[in-house]
Amino acid sequence: MNDNAIVVQGLHKSFGDVHAVKGIDLEVERATVYGLLGPNGAGKTTTVRVLTTILHPDQGSASVLGLDVVDDAQAVRERIGLAGQYAAIDEHLTGRENLRLAGNLSHLPKALTRQRAGDLLERFGLADAADRPANTYSGGMRRRLDLAAALVHRPPVLFLDEPTTGLDPASRKDLWGVIDELVADGTTVLLTTQYLEEADRLAKRLAVIDLGVVIAEGTPQELKARMGGTVIDVGFADHETATNAAIVVRSAPELDAQDEDIRVDGSMIELAVDDGPKTAIVLLRTLDANSLTPTTLAVREPSLDDVFLTLTGHKAEDGADHANLAERGAA
Amino acid sequence: MSETTATNSAETAASLAPIVDGSPPTAHKSRLYWAFDDAKTVAWRNLLKYVRVPQLIVFSTIQPIMFVLLFRYVFGGAINTGPIPYVDYLMPGIFVQTVLFGATSTGIGLAEDANTGLLERFRSLPMARSAVLTGRTLADVVRNFLVVILMVVVGYLVGFRFHGTIAESTLAILLVVLFGYAFSWVAALIGLRASTPEAAQAATFPVLFPLVFASSAFVPTATMPTWLQAFANNQPVSIVINASRQLVLGGYIEDNRLYVGVNWFDVGLAVLWMIGITAVFAPLAVRAYRKKVS
CATH class of the missing domain: 3.30.70 (Alpha-Beta Plaits)
Incomplete structure (x- = not known):
């Protein structure tokens, strides 16, 4: 059996004149975290959208667990979870109802959905708020609910698109703990981030993406060694x-x-x-x-900040720098 | 979260564990089954919003109530509707106006879902592609039905009465609500093409305005200039209002006289328009949904 959970070959995707992804290759080993690191507009989110069957690639191919994201899209969707930068939850529904929505639309048996919703709310510390509308939740709670919604059908492959952007340091550490646990249980995680510290902390391997191409690939240690x-x-x-x-x-x-x-x-x-x-x-x-x-x-x-500067000649992202400074200030 | 992790880590590890080997826990049934079941789930989700925020339904009746009062008591006296009281002429027009403006919320809701990232999540799920739209439009039918019933009550308070049989009266309401359903596909298309909920609202209004006001909703079209009559008499909103009005009156007006009995050809024409609008705009809206990336 192939040991790679995700394989991307020669991926291209344009929106009109904008070439968001210009030939990306990736191989993600099962039960590991793979980091896609790069500034806004680098092509990370577009890559994730192709892998989660939301977008069709213009050229090249992508597969998840050996299933082609175009030809076997339905089978891919049954095996993946997606949690994004913006918590994709319904404000007017309670936490429990949001999870039931995700479970029902994932075509789980209804009783199983109910049970999973209860377990996940408990696990993510949302049990007390389970029957309150999500518009009463704090930012950190919304993000946890969003992640829980992505886990209802126990997906073996999880896509996290900038999962900690905008989270306070404590919530971020909590989320890192959950990711560690998921990977220990065998989940493959593809994570995009602008936070170099986050990639360093979580990813077994990572690709640095800039302007739609991979400019460096390897373990965090290898990338640091370049410095x-x-x-x-x-x-x-x-x-x-x-x-x-x-x-x-x-x-x-x-x-x-x-x-x-x-x-x-x-x-x-x-x-x-x-x-x-x-x-x-x-x-x-x-x-x-x-x-x-x-x-x-x-x-x-050397930090990955140094690596990024060395590789691209510019900083990862101003916003990320501010956030890093804020975090250092808070810590 | 941290305290939960500390207290029952053994139990929680099980609840997060992925299914690495073996099939996903999905229940396998036919595509048609899921098209209905997913639409039901999405409709449930959209209707819960009205349960949580009932003001949304109450407020959407305020504008039509103001129109009722305005036309019933301010303009109505100057409008000659021949053999029937103006309020009986007016109310079917108000019903149709209400469902059309109500359909705007279909587009606005979809634009909102696109903005919050919810549509993106839906597209990554194994759910039926059609369900986001069919579920949304179905929920809006239920909502429209409730609002129309409220408007019937308002009508009764200002002197409106059904004059046909119970079957005709029911059909009058059904026709209006189904027309709202057909139009919600137009609103869905606009909402999916719009970049923000505000843009969706702004873009729907110029489509609705001429259809609602250059129609037989408030005044008999005979008083309009000939060129406008040509449009007003043959556009779908007038055709649906005329059919619904006949069902409300239990008869039709010709040469300033009321004849008992419904002209079923007019009702059939209204039904054809609804089918036509749905047949054209539902596929266009589904296509726009497939292309939409927030």
Whole structure:
């Protein structure tokens, strides 16, 4: 039996003049989380919509559990769950009624739907609110209800399109826990996200997508390795000092730094190196010799933010950055 | 959620577990069975909204009630309807106007579902493709029926009476409600083509306005200029109103006299229009739904 739950080959999809997806290939191993990482408009959602039979591909093919998403669309629909960025629930229905709606339309036997609805409400901490209309729910509760609706028919393959966008850090961690549990039980999850931290935390493998093509693929560790072993962040009083420091570092023969390894970000410089602690000593000596005094210093593993910048030459997304900052602030 | 995880993780693991090997738990029945069952489920979902927010039905009667009062007591005295009281002439027109404006909610509701992402979820489910639309239009028939009954009560309060047999009276109401159903497919098409619920509402109005007002709903068309009469006499809204009015009166008006007995050719023509509108617009709406991606 094929070990891949999802296979995408040469997928193309255009909307008028907009080429949303321009030749994407993916292979997702069973019972793992696969991350699709990229900014808004990269083609992540379009890929998910093709895989969930909502859109037909222009070219190429896609299959879920060996079933073609065009030719065997009905069989695919019986085996997948989709939870999206916008909680796709009916505001006027109660939580329980929303799950019954999803179960009935998934063609489950009615008694089974009722039982599953009860179990899921319990499991997602919605039992107390089960018989209240969903328009009284908080954002986090709506998202949990949406995910529960996608799980009513116990799908072996789950598509999560930016499931944590707009969630507070606590709700996000809760959702990560649920995903861990689902995967441990054998669910295959395809997850799209703008949050690099999320992909790093959940995905066994991931594809970085930009402008409709996969620009990098591998495990989070492999992608980080592309950055060199470590990153040194040095903060200065202002942007001007940081710029001067970057010039000094670039021209210092003892550091042997390549241009692409150095980046100035506000009043910070980032230096990607192979041997962090050792280079840090040399770096501080060099800065000191040039009368440049750092205000902060950190030696760390490269983040996927760094990877994305290195691969695309631009940041993942402004919105994501703000959210990350907000999260760091809250944490 | 976190406290639940902590207390009964063993039990909960079972409730999340996917069906990895073996068939999905779906009940396999014929496509026709599911087309009906899914439509029923979607209709149930849409009707629950009116149970939760009954104001939606109450408010949708306010505008027609104002029209009743306006035409019955303000304009009515100046309108000559010959051998029959104006209120008996007016009310069948009001019934049809009510269901047509009510049908607008079909389009608005679909545009809302597209915006909230609900249509997208529906499209990823193994449900019958047709059910989102048939369920929605069926729910709107039930809603329209309730609203028309309310308007009959309002009519009785201002002096309106059925003059035909019980069968004719029932048929008069049935005709109106079924015409509302046919038109809800037009509204569905507009709603699915519109980008927002507001756009759906705005786009439906210019279609409805000439149909409702350049018709025999409020005044006999004989007083209109000839070019307008040509439209007003032959457009579907007038044809349905005329048929319903005959059933209400238990007779027809000719040369300013009321003749007892219904002209069944006129009723048949109205039924043909409903079938025609549904036959054209239902497939167009289904196609628009298939193409729709929110």
